[in-house]
Amino acid sequence: MIKIAIDAMGGDFGAEPIVAGVIDALKQREFQAYLIGDNNKLKSLIPQEYSRFITFVQADEVFAMDESATDVLKRKESTIYKAVELVRTAECKAVVSAGHSGASMSLATLRLGRLKGISRPAIATLMPTTQNNKKTLVLDVGANVDCKAENLFEFAIMGYAYAKEIMKIDNPRLGLLSNGEEDCKGNEITKDAFDMLKKLDSFIGNVEGNQIFDGSVDVIICDGFVGNILLKTSEGVAGAITKIIKQSVKKSPLAILGAFFMKGVFKGLKNQIDYDEYGGAPLLGVKECVIISHGKSSPKAIKNAIFQALKFSESNINEVISNELTKYDK
Amino acid sequence: MIKIAIDAMGGDFGAEPIVAGVIDALKQREFQAYLIGDNNKLKSLIPQEYSRFITFVQADEVFAMDESATDVLKRKESTIYKAVELVRTAECKAVVSAGHSGASMSLATLRLGRLKGISRPAIATLMPTTQNNKKTLVLDVGANVDCKAENLFEFAIMGYAYAKEIMKIDNPRLGLLSNGEEDCKGNEITKDAFDMLKKLDSFIGNVEGNQIFDGSVDVIICDGFVGNILLKTSEGVAGAITKIIKQSVKKSPLAILGAFFMKGVFKGLKNQIDYDEYGGAPLLGVKECVIISHGKSSPKAIKNAIFQALKFSESNINEVISNELTKYDK
Structure with missing residues (x-):
């Protein structure tokens, strides 16, 4: 045992x-x-x-x-x-x-x-996507606020291994989080990291923030400063949408009934985006x-x-x- | 005219x-x-x-x-x-x-x-919050991917002026986007920027990603790399939630009826988070x-x-x- x-x-x-x-x-x-x-x-x-x-x-x-x-x-x-x-x-x-x-x-x-x-362990976390049962692994989400290109390269290797061994994805697709999909995009550090990551067969190039949630990539690499911000931003958007819906439903009896009929939908959504479904982040x-x-x-x-x-x-x-x-x- | x-x-x-x-x-x-x-x-x-x-x-x-x-x-x-x-x-x-x-x-x-x-103009954008008619100004969202602390200080001054003159907020609250609210949080550049921003009466300290949407701060400062990522991440979350709801509603006749009753709520939500409501970003x-x-x-x-x-x-x-x-x- x-x-x-x-x-x-x-x-x-x-x-x-x-x-x-x-x-x-x-x-x-x-x-x-x-x-x-x-x-x-x-x-x-x-x-x-x-x-x-x-x-x-x-x-x-x-x-x-x-x-x-x-x-x-x-x-x-x-x-x-x-x-x-x-x-x-x-x-x-x-x-x-x-x-x-x-x-x-x-x-x-x-x-x-x-x-x-x-040289630097990283915290990896799973993010929900619109595709059922498909998650995106994002690392680092907070262990290292200042990273060099070499660190991002190591994160990529660790994320690849996690996707293969734990998520059981045969050919994981790795993306580097950037401010645009084009190869030329990025800040000084991600541009250097891009050049190192090109060696990896699994590397699909730069990816944008919205790709975390569409299932188009399995592992997304970023530094811990950006990772922490994107995690909290995501929680913030999801929380804000829930709050706006709740506030607005309260104002209309018809909407209250509608929300009751949609109970299963909201429960499913909550399960799909709920942090509790993952419960913890491995330190890789x-x-x-x-x-x-x-x-x-x-x-x-x-x-x-x-x-x-x-x-x-x-x-x-x-x-x-x-x-x-x-x-x-x- | x-x-x-x-x-x-x-x-x-x-x-x-x-x-x-x-x-x-x-x-x-x-x-x-x-x-x-x-x-x-x-x-x-x-x-x-x-x-x-x-x-x-x-x-x-x-x-x-x-x-x-x-x-x-x-x-x-x-x-x-x-x-x-x-x-x-x-x-x-x-x-x-x-x-x-x-x-x-x-x-x-x-x-x-x-x-x-x-020294560097910045693109500023308005983000929705859970408080009706309350927006958060975020800058830079893409003009400058590599920033120094001095640039972030200038963004703060520009954001303050925009909040005061255009958003008509008497005492705008400025926050520096970071990986935690505590003064000690941040990467090398935001820590330096924090020290410069302390001079401003309007500066309330470090803020986290979720604060973009809760109305607790009027202006949020970040570099254009982080700003672009948070913008696209936010769009991604909102889009994913909408998609999950739509997919799930389709599967149940009761939920379809519920969604019909909630039409006004969803329309209100769409208006509140819709990019079209702002329509463009000023270059400050x-x-x-x-x-x-x-x-x-x-x-x-x-x-x-x-x-x-x-x-x-x-x-x-x-x-x-x-x-x-x-x-x-x-």
Whole structure:
């Protein structure tokens, strides 16, 4: 049984949604959940019939969201530190945390270590498209705000491996996010990256922001500054549209009835664009599997983050990244 | 009567939608429209009762979308060149073009000239928010892909002036687009820009992508690379949501009925987020008024672009920009 280390207390809402997500995941498949946190508290949340799938690991501290990421290296009694340590010592195969994401990255990079040839790990996230069951992987979405062309090249290799090994796409299409599709478009850094990416058979060239959602490309490469902005912009647009519709429906009894008839449509839409469907973002380029979840994760998000960790653990993604890197003489 | 030079043939769909937009604008208010293009063609499109508001200016060539922007300087017989020339010679107060946007920028910068103290003009665009009648101005959205901190500072001054003079906001709130709200967030360039922007009373600090749409800030500053990506990402999300809803409605008769009852809601939403409601983006930082419209502009977009040109021409925005710049010792 695969063993997954779960930072059970690092999120914004404490242990409850995390443990509920673990139980929901266990209802769908078997794995061994290492829950790191206040054992008394955690034990009270586990129904008897699931206790054989749980290993409790005591940790007395929670690393707070407003602390400086690198300070986590000194916080050996914190839930996130102990969770990563379980992976470093090979007790567990993967770690899932909804805690301080900078702290998770620091621990992953410095305690687990980077893959050979990767200078900067990146956070990858799946974005919904208009094509059913088709997602677009975007990286980096926040680990590295200032990138060089070489970093973007590495992101491409990592994204390719993820698409192939985890998303099971035979010939993933890689695109470089730019301000136009033409080869000549881009800023100084993406233009340099374009020249490096041309070596990759999977590279289809520059892509534009709207292509994230149309399914025309499988992996989109950008720096973490742009990636963070596009993620929040996307959430903002989706949230604004929902809000405008809700405000406007309220004003008309006929529209209220219409919205009732369209309930299934809106529910389907919500599922299709819902962050909880992915639940977490893998940190690519480190030696083990680290899944970073949102601090405000729901049980559903945690459940899906665990499924991501399981898929990752069962794959050969890190081998594929290493093999691909040796193919290309940067 | 304010005279507006209109590149009547530069858009993707030829003269028809442009002229239709001009007529629609004339139905709402009086101005003198200088239509630049093939006069025989254009005359045939003008209803008799509007002819007294039209001045025809013959131009034999159209500068094509796939030509290199700077080549336009040699194309003195092109519609866009002649349109800008009418402003340069002070015959007209403003120019509206749905033609090659790079060519419009080159002509504006090199023939009309930059405002004193502005090293890079920027394209500004209005974005919808969830608050009725409240828009957010975003700049730059494409004129400058590589920016220095000084450029972002100038964009802030120009955006402030636009918000005050055109949007009529008494105390505009300026935000710097970043990967987090905290002061410490940003890439190398935005961090430097942050330090410069602190001098401005109107500066509220870093803002995130979702704040474009919530009405919490009036002007958002970014470089043209990020601005272009966020614009296309926003269009992409809105388009994807519309498509998912449409696809899903089709599958259920009840939902079709519901959508019928919600027709007013969807129409209102469309109006609120529709690009055509703004119709064009002003190029800020040049000595006169240049409104850049999308090549695929509808008559409605052209009409609203003309209204933008009229508002701009009646304002003191360029004076305000110059005054504000002298206030701050960069």
